[in-house]
Amino acid sequence: MAETQQVSKQEPRPVQAPGDTERVIRPAVDIFEDQSGITLRADMPGVSRDSLDIRIDRDTLSVEAQASISTPEKMEALHAEVQSTRYQRSFSLSGELDTDNVEANLKDGVLTLRIHKRAEHQPRKIEVQSTC
Secondary structure, three states, rough: OOEEEEEEEEOOEEOOOOOOEEEEEOEEEEEEEEOEEEEEEEOOOOOOEEEEEEEEOOEEEEEEEEEOOOOOOOOOOOOOOOOOOEEEEEEEOOHHHHHEEEEEEEEEOOOEEEEOOOHOOOOOOOOOOOOO
16 A cells, blocks of 8 residues: 655745636645555545546646635625635646646545556566566
8 A cells, every 4th residue: 555645735825816806716626645646635626527627737736716705695605714606826846746647536625636647657576576
């Protein structure tokens, strides 16, 4: 069984995108690495698969989404922790990752990305032969 190691975790916080007047939320992200690649989990409540935009450009992974957070009919929010419904986050990727081999899954407001390592960077077992 491969051991999994937690690399980082950050709390969501609204930030201002450069040159943009709209505030965005940096979603909380956990990144785990094992022998065959990395798994990234991002908390993005209110996001649908259709509003999610995941891109890899050279060595940069970008995740953007628009959340749909509705208020019940005939009600008005007196206090709102979330002031923006736009998520945005980007990451620099290691050259050992195979950016052509990425799996993405969105379930219950959690985006899970799996990026495999290139075959030449994955551990392999060397078979020992005996000579008599």
